[in-house]
Amino acid sequence: MFNIQYSLFNIRYLLFQVRNIFLFIRRFSVFILFLILQIVSLYFLFTYNRSHRAKGLGFAGGITSYFNSKYNLLENFLTMQEENRRVHKLNDSLMNLLNTNFVIVDSGATMALDTLNKDTSGHMRRFVWRSAQVLYSTASSDKNYLQLNRGSSTGIGDDMGVFSSNGGLVGKVINTGENFSEVISLLNVVNKMSVQLKRTGSAGMLSWEGKSPQELTLKNIPKTDSVKRGDTIVTGNYSLSYPPGRLVGTVSKVLRDKASNFFILKIKPTANLTNLQQVFIVENVNQQVQKELDKQTQDMVEKKEALNE
Amino acid sequence: MSDLVRNIIRFFLIVFLQVYVLNVMPHLHQLITPYIYFLFILWLPFYIKKGWVLILGFLLGMSIDYYTMTPGLHAAASVLVAFLRPIVINLFAPKDATELSYKEPSPKAMGWTAYLLYALILSFCHNAYLLLLEWISFGSFIHFLMKIIITTAISMLMIVIAELIFPRKLKFRSNTA
Structure with missing residues (x-):
């Protein structure tokens, strides 16, 4: 008898406590929401990998990319002339390298490099150059990034180099979406x-x-x-x-x-x-193989060291 | 135009202004980073619930963050502004009838001095918190302090210009007036 009463009292006491908790939450709901949102944003900020972002060009990235490409149309219209001049200059320098500019003195066969991985003379291709357009880039921040209009569907992958239309280094691709990619610029304090x-x-x-x-x-x-x-x-x-x-x-x-x-x-x-408009993206064809080799070597050395100890 | 439609349009306009004008502006000086997007929170109506201000602040910050590739940085700062806004309004807004006849915080509703103090406190808090988070990952302390002062000055300048260009005469329709 006593036991039942005691347990009933206990349950009522517990309910009272639960009610108190709810009252507390209602009283401080705004502050609690504030704390939750702060924690969420700080979590995003500090778990975000500074040079390699694991995810992000998903749904929201698609929306920003859409607006960026619209904005780019307008910007192109205003700045195309300057860009034209640069591209023309580069074209000019390439024109001078054409085979037809030279007389072949030697009677032997002419050598041609084509886009195949290997040609008959034993040359192996190491780098592939692709052109891309800059959709959005910032310059006033400490950490500047560019967004390009090509992504994994057109052969762009992480860790590819990016060069400007006059041949100077711009940065490195750090994140690729299906149709867009993000580049970390040289103007970024975390870039070394x-x-x-x-x-x-x-x-x-x-x-x-x-x-x-x-x-x-x-x-x-x-x-x-x-x-x-x-x-x-x-x-x-x-x-x-x-x-x-x-x-x-x-x-x-x-x-x-x-x-x-x-x-x-x-x-x-x-x-x-x-002021970047057109850029080149350079792919190292052997990057995967080189990286794997590097990793295998490291593993091997580690194993040997473990055996020696 | 209803308040909802007005604020939705304002949200997009202010995000585009920040992202496509101020962020892509040519580099002026290392201490100058113009921020004005939190003006959206400053201009929200008086009657809006505190919880909603926080959620809108978070959405605003995240939409800026997706462009600058800094997830959470601007969101944290604008949530702070959204949290402080009702407190600062309680400090400065007159308690009499003006609060009932005006919808939004503006120089007309609060008076220039009170409004500027309201904007100054909030933009200082925003910039100080944002730059503090940036400074944790990179930079020197003196540089950080200088940047807070200059960035706040520029934010204030732009807020005043915005007030002069867009004088908002938003009164509640009432039978007393």
């Missing part, structure tokens, strides 16, 4: 990449400090090198994304870091990064 000084061949680290779009920073060039204003900076030999020896920029300022044995060089990028 290895480049080299053309004259001496020494490699350094290129980054952006977020100050002027005309000024990138190159570190780790040793003071034993002779560096002058106007020296050319090209893409490094060891990248899986970019063909080696492509233009990146020219040295605009040489600073000596007193604390170390390295220069701090200010680089003026060759590509006009704040």
Whole structure:
């Protein structure tokens, strides 16, 4: 008897408590909603991988891409002339390389490179160039990205290099949707990449400090090198994304870091990064194979080390 | 035009203004990043429920975020603005009849001084929180402080210009007037 009463009392007490909780939630509902939304946004912000976004160009990306392509139509109309001039210039330089400009003195067969993976003379294709249009790009932020009008359906994949219409390096594809892709620009403070000084061949680290779009920073060039204003900076030999020896920029300022044995060089990028219209996307055909080989080697070494211990 | 339609149109216009004009503007100076999109929250009607302001703030922030590839950054800041808005309005809005005869916070409804203080406090909170979140991932402290001041000044400048260009005469229809 006593037991039943006790348990009844317990249930009523519990109900009272539950009611209190509901009252509490109703009283502070706005604040709780505020906290939930804050936590959701901060969760998005801090779980978002800075250079490689796992997902995102889904539904919402489709909508933004739609508006971006509409906006691009208008922008093209206004800025096409400048872009035309640049493309024409590049075309001009390629025209001069055509075989028909040269007289073949040798009586042997002429060599032709075509788009096949392998040709009869044993040349293997390493890089494929594709053109694309820039739909949207920011320049006023610390972290700038571009959106291009090609995606995985037309052969674009992650980690491909992007070059401007005058041949200068722009950035790297970090995320691909079906018809659109996102590129991390050189003007992004989280972007770091290895480049080299053309004259001496020494490699350094290129980054952006977020100050002027005309000024990138190159570190780790040793003071034993002779560096002058106007020296050319090209893409490094060891990248899986970019063909080696492509233009990146020219040295605009040489600073000596007193604390170390390295220069701090200010680089003026060759590509006009704040006004991009047409770009080239470069695919390294062997990237997958190279990456796998690299991974296998690492695994092998790790295994050996484990055995030795 | 009903308030709902008016605010939906305003939402899209202000997102496009921020994304296609202010974000793609040529780089002026490293400290200058113009933000005005939170004006949408500042201009919401007085009578709207607090919970809805928060949800609208979150949607507004996320739609900016999808363009700048920073999911959650602007959303966090505009949710903060949406949360503080009713508190600041309670501080500054006159308690008498004006609040009943005007729909939205505007210089006419609150008086220029009160309205500017309202806008200043909210844009300062927005910029300080947004830049704090940015600063955590990159940058120096002095740079961060300078940027808050300059960005807030530019936001305020643009808000004043917006008020002068679009004077909103939104009164409730009432039989007293």
